Every structure is written in structure tokens, then in C-alpha cells.
Amino acid sequence: MSFLASGIIQPPITRTSKQVRADTLPMFYGTHTFYFVLRDRYQEETIIERWLSKIGRTNAGRLCKVFAIYTTKQDGKDFTKYTAAAMRKLGVRSGVIELMRTSYPHCACNRCVLRMLTKVKEDSKK
Numbered sequence: 001m002s003f004l005a006s007g008i009i010q011p012p013i014t015r016t017s018k019q020v021r022a023d024t025l026p027m028f029y030g031t032h033t034f035y036f037v038l039r040d041r042y043q044e045e046t047i048i049e050r051w052l053s054k055i056g057r058t059n060a061g062r063l064c065k066v067f068a069i070y071t072t073k074q075d076g077k078d079f080t081k082y083t084a085a086a087m088r089k090l091g092v093r094s095g096v097i098e099l100m101r102t103s104y105p106h107c108a109c110n111r112c113v114l115r116m117l118t119k120v121k122e123d124s125k126k
């Protein structure tokens with residue numbers, strides 16, 4: 001399992017031919033764990049919706065795990081109320097989005113976020 005920030009471009013191999021594309025895209029979206037960090041609700045919401053619109057409903061439906069990382073309780077509430085609902089409308093299946101709050105002191109830099117995600121991964125193996 002690897003973590004990819006949402007908004008990432010599709011890997012080059014998926015662009016080689018129509019057939020390869022048809023074979024590899026389900027794998028790409030179905031096997032990677034995506035994440036995004038909620039810093040500014042309006043900005044993130046736009047980025048996420050743009051990303052999902054771009055990959056399309058079929059690929060959005062293939063997503064198996066998307067972590068939404070937030071720092072303040074209010075961000076978590078807002079996400080559930082607005083962004084998660086918007087994501088489902090764009091094809092993300094229920095149970096795919098996992099909301100996670102950063103641990104104290106709630107730093108949301110890439111290093112802290114990746115450390116947290118790696119820990120989740122290790123815990124899920126136990």
C-alpha cells in the first residue's frame with residue numbers, strides 16, 4: 001500500500017494504449033490509498049471535486065480508501081457535512097472515506113501526515 005496525495009496525475013503506463021489503460025486504471029485507483037489534508041475547507045473542497053470530476057465517476061467508484069486528514073474539530077465537522085457528501089455525489093462509494101484527525105500538536109505538514117498514515121498501515125497489519 002502506498003499513499004498518494006489526491007490530485008495526482010495518472011501514471012504514464014496508463015497512457016500507453018487504450019487497452020493498457022483499461023487494464024491498469026482499475027488497478028491504479030483500486031489499490032492505492034489516497035489522502036488529502038484539509039487546510040482550508042473551500043480550497044480543499046474545490047481541489048477534491050475537481051480531481052474527482054477529472055478522473056470520472058467510474059474511477060471514483062474504484063477508489064478503495066481515501067483518508068481525509070484534519071486538524072481542528074470544526075474542520076472534521078465541515079468535512080462530513082459538505083465535502084464527504086460532495087464526494088459521494090461524484091461517485092465515491094460509502095465506507096471509502098476515512099476521516100482522521102492529526103495527533104497533538106496537530107501539525108499537518110507532509111512529514112507528520114505521512115508518519116501518521118504509516119502508523120495506521122502498521123496497526124492494520126496487527
Ligand SMILES: [Zn+2]
Pocket residue numbers: 107108109110111112113
Ligand atoms: Zn509536522
